[in-house]
Amino acid sequence: MNWTLDELNAFVNSVKLGSFSAAGRRMGKAQSRVSTAVSNLEADLGFELFDRSAKLPILTPLGEEMFIEAQSVLAQCQRLHARAMTATLGEEVALTVAIDEAVPVNAFETFFLRVSTQFPLLKLTIINGSQEDIALWVDQGRADIGIMFHTVSLPDALEFMSIGQFKHSLVVSAQHPLAQVPVPTLEQLMQYRQLAICDRTGQSQSQPLSANHWYIDSYYYMVALALQGVGWALVPEHVAKTEWYSNELLELSTEYIPDPLLVEIGVVNRRDKEIGPVMRWFFAELDSVLDDD
Known part of the structure; x- marks a missing residue:
């Protein structure tokens, strides 16, 4: 043959x-x-x-x-x-990391501090995105690796390494009508506006639960609007518990929501992209970056 x-x-x-x-x-x-x-x-x-x-x-x-x-x-x-x-090529002299804006801030601040100590001469670029942005940028070569929530299928050229999972929280403001319903049914949720996540272009591969919805490209801005009573939102648990506004949000039960509420977070890279000593170190460290968070 x-x-x-x-x-x-x-x-x-x-x-x-x-x-x-x-x-x-x-x-x-x-x-x-x-x-x-x-x-x-x-x-x-x-x-x-x-x-x-x-x-x-x-x-x-x-x-x-x-x-x-x-x-x-x-x-x-x-x-x-x-x-x-x-x-x-040997050791990399420059790397670009694309990171979802909603990943746990404290854990990755500590990680990048270790990077600065371990590789003092490395030219590092960090770009922030949301949802499908990260995988797209890695697939297009704009970033060498991506740190993202894995909620949809990835381009064929990418490989994904899981580093942890987070639960989605259902949040509203204390002034929202749903605040009086600790365990809302799907029918009750569909009566009100949902604030749903999308990428920077306004596109989303996940379907909102409510026909009445707004797309927003930032979990943090979703929470800010939820606090104003604009609608209800499903956001990663650590975002809902952020100290800036955790005392002002109400978390409701997700008992009747049919979609999986666990979201996987991990690292993506192109399968055909060379992996040098720096990237190997990145992967080894990122594998446990959330263990102590």
């Missing part, structure tokens, strides 16, 4: 994006070149990967099996490339 990585890449992109033309746009190639690459892969393997009798190609049973294997091979090649780049 003489299949190539280019053929595997054309095959995987065609499956993920739903057509040869879409795969071509992603890869910067003509549709004919993608189609030819997939045909060559089929010839090398000795069986068809797609059923082409329909308007759009559909995976055959063997194609479905090969799709899983092809993704694994490409992922391993990305890791091999990253290791080779690390061996060539």
Whole structure:
């Protein structure tokens, strides 16, 4: 068998994006070149990967099996490339960290203090975002690593390492009508405005519970508006307990909320990005950064 990585890449992109033309746009190639690459892969393997009798190609049973294997091979090649780049370049001189604005402040202040001591010559850039911003910036290469809440599926090129979990709290102001309902039902919540999180562009992959909702790109600003009685909000527990306004918020029961209320926090990086000594140290330290928080 003489299949190539280019053929595997054309095959995987065609499956993920739903057509040869879409795969071509992603890869910067003509549709004919993608189609030819997939045909060559089929010839090398000795069986068809797609059923082409329909308007759009559909995976055959063997194609479905090969799709899983092809993704694994490409992922391993990305890791091999990253290791080779690390061996060539050595220790990093600069890093950019993208961090969700709602992560526990105290824990990461302490972490970055240790970074400054451990790597006094490192040129570090820290950029703040919310929700999908972090994964997008790492995927696009704007950041080397990201620290984020894992609430939606990640781009295929990213790897995620969990470092902890937080519970969502349901909060309102003391003046809000729901303040008189310690254990609100879903129907009661839907009668009032929900303040829901989104990214910097106003987009969100999670659906608010209430049809009447506002999107806001900061958990802290959500709490500030909740304090004014604008609506109710689901925010990470440590945000709700922030000393600035914890005494002014009321936390209600989440017994009747159907969605999972535990949110995972972790670190993301590109699988094909070289990981040098500094980033390895980052990962080792971040693995326990929340243990004492």
